Amino acid sequence: MKHEATPETQAPTGGGNGRSGRAAYDLPAVLDIAVVAFNDYGYDATSMGLLAERLGTSKSAVYYHVSGKEDLLRLALERALGGLEGILTLPGAIEGPAEDRLRFVLRGAVQVLVDDLPYVTLLLRLRGNTEIERNALERRRAFDHQVAQLVDQARADGSLRADVDSRTITLLLFGMINSIVEWYKPGGALTPAQLADDVISVAFDGLHRPTA
Amino acid sequence: MKHEATPETQAPTGGGNGRSGRAAYDLPAVLDIAVVAFNDYGYDATSMGLLAERLGTSKSAVYYHVSGKEDLLRLALERALGGLEGILTLPGAIEGPAEDRLRFVLRGAVQVLVDDLPYVTLLLRLRGNTEIERNALERRRAFDHQVAQLVDQARADGSLRADVDSRTITLLLFGMINSIVEWYKPGGALTPAQLADDVISVAFDGLHRPTA
């Protein structure tokens, strides 16, 4: 029989602990390691043995904290999606002119993307092989759709250009923003706030000089 | 329960072929099937058995035409990289003002991307697990670097805005263009030429109305 009782989130003991009896790591710790590894090698190419190795323990020890490989994926995707979906519930995304709300959501997306970089990276690289992945892709599409509606409203207000298809604009916009996970390295000269400013600026005003 | 295999494949030899003894497919045919499958499931998650199934034959039969799984990857990446690198050798990429050359290269990139969609898609999703992948990533970085230099020159000419870091601009630009492989479906209402126009237009002029 399998214990469905998930062990309480016990903080890993800070000091040196004995060989056994007390946790050297917990589920969140495993998750952090797993997400990084999934991004490094891809989900399928990452073995549970590698995760155990990176945690400095055995494969079966990992299974004491985690119910399986897919469960790690599910938890990671939940965190990424929760962060993104949370943006749309904030006042800045609900009140005010459509263009302002669009700017707010895009800025928020960049923020979440940077804050939970490895988690969102994992989400953006899904292929939809399993039911879990397809479910996450569905939620991601729903988020994209909400932003697409903001684009439509801003266009209807006359804030945005109408000579390019609305769907194309939205997809290119997301392509630009989502690509951040492929190259942004936190801790560098480019701060998250500055990055968000740059993204908004380039997206709305383009590459040309501001005063053409 | 698996996905439907495509039983009938085009015979490369013009002569009539029997049930056996004559070629039912050749290396390019296997490559086409393989690249699509690699994109569907990811390279690691795609088994040689699945490729055989989609070709309507056995695993060993595939190995008669192909030296191995990695070889398929290598050939596919060669095609994608060759197409992209070819753009930079054309006159439009060498002669004229920097901004015009940048526009030419970006338009060409969109064209190659659409023409060899599955091949470029595969390239853009690499993780660098093996030596072959790392080699391809290196060549892709070299291409990106050449385009980045065009951006720098256009900035120096005063054609492009200088208030956003040059590297950031280049990466966001590629993010936008490369994202096309994730959503563009050939044969739809949006033609490759129109797509290229839209990309160039959005990239240079932004989301705002042309006459702000």
Next chain:
DNA sequence: CACTACTTACCGATCGTTCAGTAAAACTAT
């Protein structure tokens, strides 16, 4: 006959996962 294009059968390696056993910490009763 030789050659091409396969076939069936199989190999060793690796995968995710499970299981029985165990040492130490935590809890309980005395």
Next chain:
DNA sequence: ATAGTTTTACTGAACGATCGGTAAGTAGTG
């Protein structure tokens, strides 16, 4: 305080499945 019990966190070995790849044999063709 101490003995006994339970719980926690693990170890090491093994499981069945699947992987990429191979060996050997063979039907059809020139």
